[in-house]
Amino acid sequence: MADRPPCYRLAYLTANDGRDFSIDYLNFRNMARRHPGVEHVEITIAISRVRPVSRANLRQIDALVRLAEASPWLSVRTVIWKGNVGRDFSSAQACLQSMAEVAAPTDYVMLRNRSAYGPLCDDWYSAYVAQYEKHPDTGLVGSTISLVGPPWHVTTDDVRHVQTYVYLSEWRHLAPLIDEFPGCRCKDNPSAIVDGELGLNQRIMAAGLGISCLHWPEHLFRAGSVDDPSLPRRDIKSELSGLPFLYKFPTYRRSRGPFWRRLAWVSSLALGGLVRPALWRAQPSQPGVRYLKLGDPD
Numbered sequence: 354m355a356d357r358p359p360c361y362r363l364a365y366l367t368a369n370d371g372r373d374f375s376i377d378y379l380n381f382r383n384m385a386r387r388h389p390g391v392e393h394v395e396i397t398i399a400i401s402r403v404r405p406v407s408r409a410n411l412r413q414i415d416a417l418v419r420l421a422e423a424s425p426w427l428s429v430r431t432v433i434w435k436g437n438v439g440r441d442f443s444s445a446q447a448c449l450q451s452m453a454e455v456a457a458p459t460d461y462v463m464l465r466n467r468s469a470y471g472p473l474c475d476d477w478y479s480a481y482v483a484q485y486e487k488h489p490d491t492g493l494v495g496s497t498i499s500l501v502g503p504p505w506h507v508t509t510d511d512v513r514h515v516q517t518y519v520y521l522s523e524w525r526h527l528a529p530l531i532d533e534f535p536g537c538r539c540k541d542n543p544s545a546i547v548d549g550e551l552g553l554n555q556r557i558m559a560a561g562l563g564i565s566c567l568h569w570p571e572h573l574f575r576a577g578s579v580d581d582p583s584l585p586r587r588d589i590k591s592e593l594s595g596l597p598f599l600y601k602f603p604t605y606r607r608s609r610g611p612f613w614r615r616l617a618w619v620s621s622l623a624l625g626g627l628v629r630p631a632l633w634r635a636q637p638s639q640p641g642v643r644y645l646k647l648g649d650p651d
Contacts, residue, residue, distance in 0.1 A: 359459045361391045361478055362524075364448035366441045366466040370403035374413040376467050376602050381417045385424035387472050390479025394463075396421055396429045397451050399444035401437040418642055430455075435647040441466045441517070442536030442549040447647055449531045458525035461485070469496075469519040469598040477597035481521040484565060488573040492562025493554065495520040496598050497590045498569065500580060503546055513574050514554035515564050516590050519598045522557075530556060567596055 367377050384394075400414065414432060421427040431451045435444060445464050452462065461482055471477065484494045495515035502512030535556060536549020554564055558576040565573050568589075572581060590600040 357457065359461055359523075360455075360457070361389070361394045361482075362452055362456065362460055362462045363394050363396045363478070364445055364452075364462065364464040365396055365398045366401075366444040366448070366464065367398070368401035368403050368437065368440075368467070369406065369410050370401075373409070374417065376470075377417055378413070378420070379602065380467065380470065381420045383472050384477075385420050385427060387477055388475045389426055389472075390476030391482070392426065394427055394478055396427060397431045397433065397448040398429060399433045399435060399447045401440060401444055402434055403437050406434060422642075429642050431643040431645060433645045433647060439534075439537040439539055440545050440549075442534055442539060442545065442553075446531060446534035446537045449527055449534065451643075451645070452524070453528065453531060456524040456528070458523065458528075460524040461521060462524055462527055463519065463521040464517070465519040465598065466517075468601045470600070470602045471596075471598040473599065474597055480567060480597050481519075484567050484570055485521060485523070487570065488563055488565055490562055491565060491573065492526045492557040492560060493520055493522050493564045495564075495566050496568060496596045497593065497600075498564065498566040498572075498574065499588050499590070500584060500586050501588065502551060503543070505543070506547055506551075510551070511555060511558065511576060512551055513564070513580070514551050515566060516588075516600075517550045517553065518590070518600055526557065526560070526562065529560075568593060 365377075365380075367374065398414070398417065418429045418432065421429050431448075433444075433447050433451065435447050439446070444466075448464070449462070456462070463478060463481060481494055485491050493515050495517070496519050497516045498513060499516055500513050502508065502514075506512070530553070535552035536545050539545045539548050557564060558574075561576075563573040563575045569584065572584070574580070593599065
């Protein structure tokens with residue numbers, strides 16, 4: 354397995370915390386329409402159960418799978434329903450645990466959550482691979498890096514971090530993190546940022562590896578390295594354009610506006626109807642795709 358060409362894997366992380374999966378549908382539609390720049394991308398989907406799983410939820414996730422399977426460069430290997438403790442970081446852990454059955458050390462793994470809107474251009478996967486290969490001893494790349502931690506977190510630790518709405522690494526660097534993935538037990542947003550986002554980057558850099566991003570392609574950040582003073586020391590991810598993935602769908606923050614209500618309603622119809630409460634049913638509907646249920650709702 355180690356001698357074969359690398360495979361390109363993607364962990365897609367979402368939750369059933371909204372009225373439907375409209376944003377996820379747009380993301381999958383874009384992945385299916387825009388060539389990733391690599392021959393094939395194998396997807397593992399993890400959904401955090403914030404609410405009871407409805408029949409509509411199952412139909413809507415099924416629609417995402419069908420959308421991927423209809424694309425010549427995408428396929429879905431596994432769909433995982435899981436509890437909400439750990440949020441996206443326990444979802445990342447669940448996806449990596451599933452990938453461990455087939456992954457080789459030099460395989461690439463992209464992890465993205467619902468708030469990574471896109472892709473908005475072709476070569477959306479290969480762009481991150483190219484950035485990863487640009488600098489020696491790279492361990493993690495993303496769209497953007499923040500040089501500061503959250504304002505309420507006072508620490509002397511290194512807070513520079515690839516922002517985890519989308520990030521990529523090789524399997525050999527992610528595999529050692531699987532058993533206790535950073536942030537996998539967090540229960541609120543502050544701990545997700547500190548234990549998850551900052552913790553992941555700190556562990557990568559503690560291993561002697563560097564982090565970089567597409568927005569600042571010439572810069573590699575390592576433990577103890579000195580930053581270019583011209584780089585902004587603030588969170589800029591919401592200010593940018595021109596990257597394969599941007600932070601959040603444009604109307605994400607205006608979910609009560611009339612445009613969003615129309616979009617959600619139309620998307621609900623397209624994805625199989627309005628959400629109706631129902632008991633969990635593990636009924637795989639797509640041949641060749643594994644459907645897993647982990648843990649209990651939290």
